[in-house]
Amino acid sequence: MNSNFNDLSAKRRSIYALGNNVAQAPEEIFELVKKTIKNSPTAFNSQTVRAVVLFGAASDKVWEIVADALQKVVKDPEAFAKTKAKIATFRAGYGTILFLTDTAIVHQLEKDYPSYADNFANWAEQGLGGAQQAVWTALAEHGIGASLQHYNPLIDEAIHQAFDLPKEWQLRAEMPFGSIEAPASEKTYLNDAQAFKLIK
Template identity: 50%
Template sequence: MLEQLTKRRTQYALGRNIGAGEEAIDEWIREAIRQSPTAFNSQGSRAIILFGEQSQAFWEIVRNELKEILPAEMLEQSLAKVDRFAAGVGTVLFFEDQRTVHDLQQQWAIFADHFPAWSEQSSGMAQLAVWATLANAGIGASLQHYNPLIDVKVQQMWDVPENWKLRAQMPFGSNEAPFNEKSFMPDEMRFRTYR
């Protein structure tokens, strides 16, 4: 697993030059999410996996929404970034089912205040699992957060249940640029070990 995590890097320069087919990628994403831990085995993570024209349609929604809110001096750079995401093979939309959170709050009132945070943690683990799985297959990706700006349009476009809350978007494709060296802060600022 450490090897997979080490391979996982943010890739903004995406392309369509991958050897794996859509069916295989789709199954890898599903299995990575299935195997991700959730509080009380609640399995509240949801995903919509978009390929080809469907992925393009998603990034067109992002473009249109950005045009509505960004000042001119920021728009060109932001749209160029979106174009790099849209150049990939597909996009994973990550959601958390709020009905699952609500049901757990009702069932386990003593932990009610914690279930929203635990849901977010589960979502993060699912996102990392998918990202590491794709990286292990030589597929580049990045994690984006255009929600809640795009939530309504996404819900309308793909008939998303109202109780699914959009948490992140992951464009993926071939690695069309080298990765930058990842730097780390000193361990003494992050870790403590007591024996």
């Protein structure tokens, strides 16, 4: 079976060579992110996913915070130089999306449905993963490259302070995005027999 969805999914790759040569205006990308997340499923339709879309100096600020946080824990100057160079590739993009989980909703669901209480945090993570995948693919459809980074919880407090975010919003990932200045490396796959099983 052929699928346009799989064609789009194949375009979604981790792009590390980012630029700011993006034709779409920030408002257009913001609307795309909003619509994509709103159409992504969450358990109990709980809608626990939160996103903050940053451009310009605000996007740069994320990567300044990351660099400052890592400088405190990466003591070797040579290692930090490599780390700083990597962070610069994220900062070179057009913007950054912060993905967060609204823990207030998670905790309320735990109270409302105690027999499922142990599952809601995991289900929120599943919803977040689905939203991230969908946004990443939607960006790729428009020729915009991205990658998914995880500097939380090291940067959580500074990010919340810098952007005045609700304390209930737990930072889960950062997605730098921009023009594709160099293609992704070739993707390799496990042997199908290692990953899939057909039972009839």
